Amino acid sequence: MARRNEHTKGELKALALDAVLVIAERDGPQVVSARKVAQEIGYAPGMLYHLFENIDDLILQANTRTVSALTDDLVRATKRQSADKAVLTMALRYLQLAQKNGRRWQLLFEHTMRNGVAVPSWYQAQTAKLFGLVEQQLVRMCPQKKSVEIQLAARAVWSAVHGVCLLSVTGKLNVGGAVKEARLVESLVQNYLHGWKSID
Amino acid sequence: MARRNEHTKGELKALALDAVLVIAERDGPQVVSARKVAQEIGYAPGMLYHLFENIDDLILQANTRTVSALTDDLVRATKRQSADKAVLTMALRYLQLAQKNGRRWQLLFEHTMRNGVAVPSWYQAQTAKLFGLVEQQLVRMCPQKKSVEIQLAARAVWSAVHGVCLLSVTGKLNVGGAVKEARLVESLVQNYLHGWKSID
DNA sequence: ATCTCTATTAAACACTGTTCATCATAATTA
């Protein structure tokens, strides 16, 4: 069989990306493989390599959807909030989403480049957008601060929140019993911002 | 060939763990595999399964060495330092080590359980030690704070630092150009602690 | 010298990611 022409290249790509997320959520992130994705959409594995560079490219593009959905959600959720409140809302919502549909985020957090290749720049740009959202709020919060300080603080606070989310999703944080992750994030954001604002 | 009896079980385990770290540093973390490790120490792959449960167990035990070395280093480096200084020193040193011999830490940061199994408790205990070190300093810093608050703050600050180290080692932080990771960690620790101390 | 026991192996199984010659069939041309 060949030359079915049932779908355009774009449709096929969308189908494959859907399949990645479906498999990750249904069977776990470890189950995602070229053969499994191909099977899920009713094609041969080789076909995927006409659409994607390799399996990393495929998974990275699927993860972009997850991050993109997050970005949209954060923008929506922080409309008409004060800057302080907005940063905390974003952080908590990041954690909440990560914990809610955990497997989809496991795919994001636990994925590593198969051949040690560097993460492509278009993917980094996506996460840069997240930093950007935080920067926006920090500018509103402290308009007098220099741009470089805003950038630094945004990266600091978001890396920190990311650290908590990551350890939470990968189950490496349950070491002392009754410490809720949400309280960690709250403490982190509030105390950091409190300190940051009072300096300089 | 069989029954060489050149090494005891303990010696063999040590050899294998050494080999994991050597391969990770020499050829990159992705190259670490059962066959490669076996070849490195001159044995058949199957032999490893008499010493370790599976490849995750092997790598986890190797990573324990890395973490253990870190713990010792942090204890040594913070002798006779004030509490404030000690926390910052630990954080910066964590980052420094992670960046210095990056591949060894890549093995730590980028490893994920092959079958989605939970991280074993003896491994979590190791990272709990790190939290413990921070807790010690926080107690010295604010003896009046409740134990649960100390625990929470220690987890928060260490998760945050971990987040920066992770994003740095995996190359996901170079999004805005001239922001040095060390300054991120500094800002994070100092501002968080400043805020934390001033509250309650 | 024989026997026992076991540390070690080689081979096999079921998976990966990836490439590529081949072919069926849609689209184009005659």
Next chain:
DNA sequence: TAATTATGATGAACAGTGTTTAATAGAGAT
């Protein structure tokens, strides 16, 4: 309508993974 071209899709193959297990080489005991 018939022949031709172009290409979407395949299936088989290659090299690698983790893991299991029956077979065995050889050290130590008899």
